[in-house]
Amino acid sequence: MTETAITMRGVRAGYGATTVLHDITATVPRARVTALVGHNGSGKSTLLGVLAGCLSPSEGSVEQAGTSRPSLVPQHAQIPAALPMSVRDAVAMGRWAHRGWWKPLTRHDKAVIAECMERVGVADLAPRQLRELSGGQCRRALIAQGLAQRSELLLLDEPAAGLDQDAQERIMSILDGLAGDGVTVVHATHDPHAAQRAHHCLHLADGRLLRQGPPDDLRVSRHRPWHVGRKSPGRLQRNDGGHDS
Numbered sequence: 001m002t003e004t005a006i007t008m009r010g011v012r013a014g015y016g017a018t019t020v021l022h023d024i025t026a027t028v029p030r031a032r033v034t035a036l037v038g039h040n041g042s043g044k045s046t047l048l049g050v051l052a053g054c055l056s057p058s059e060g061s062v063e064q065a066g067t068s069r070p071s072l073v074p075q076h077a078q079i080p081a082a083l084p085m086s087v088r089d090a091v092a093m094g095r096w097a098h099r100g101w102w103k104p105l106t107r108h109d110k111a112v113i114a115e116c117m118e119r120v121g122v123a124d125l126a127p128r129q130l131r132e133l134s135g136g137q138c139r140r141a142l143i144a145q146g147l148a149q150r151s152e153l154l155l156l157d158e159p160a161a162g163l164d165q166d167a168q169e170r171i172m173s174i175l176d177g178l179a180g181d182g183v184t185v186v187h188a189t190h191d192p193h194a195a196q197r198a199h200h201c202l203h204l205a206d207g208r209l210l211r212q213g214p215p216d217d218l219r220v221s222r223h224r225p226w227h228v229g230r231k232s233p234g235r236l237q238r239n240d241g242g243h244d245s
């Protein structure tokens, strides 16, 4: 049976006086890939922020089964393009959560950094400047940075957006492999194919959870990807705990 990594109950959250997420009750399975799907502005990034602990719910609760601090991989590098920084330095920043930025890296830190770069296929790019990388290479370097935190929960904001099919496929395979190794992966995506590859989906619309369940049940159409058709099959669970028919 699949264990639950995260349980959200009645989560309401937003920015200042603006509420973005309303009454989100959902679960995220452990050691699986979960896709957050929905139109632009539906609240996917905001929900990632809540799961990462960057945004506190104004109502409701988020329970995480694991003990490690979540690792959030943002959509874009939070590093100014003009700042000289190698791929190795960027990945090493993932260790700051453990050591603080002021302490020298230990042998263990260096081994973790090397392993994470190897895992996502950027080891040969280690001395290159981040600003010199292609979009796909840069995304993989950011994923390596997230992995270097060694968290049980990896959150990614559109990790494959704007990449060609091969680069997307490579990133989705990396996420699959991580889940296979026991990491709980949650990523926001607009891409129906990426959603189809996930084990579980949370479908948001206007800040509310429309439905959650396996991607096959989402019946994603290429032309209207996040349209909820009348023929939706019965297994998808609605946010009120009922089932579509």
Ligand SMILES: Nc1ncnc2c1ncn2[C@@H]1O[C@H](COP(=O)(O)OP(=O)(O)OP(=O)(O)O)[C@@H](O)[C@H]1O
Pocket: 015, 018, 020, 038, 039, 040, 041, 042, 043, 044, 045, 046, 047, 188
């Ligand atoms: N820092 C912020 N301050 C105020 N409002 C914000 C902030 N960030 C996002 N919002 C608002 O919250 C709503 C949800 O945005 P969010 O980025 O979570 O959606 P999204 O589904 O990730 O969108 P996209 O697919 O375009 O990335 C939007 O109306 C947006 O304008």
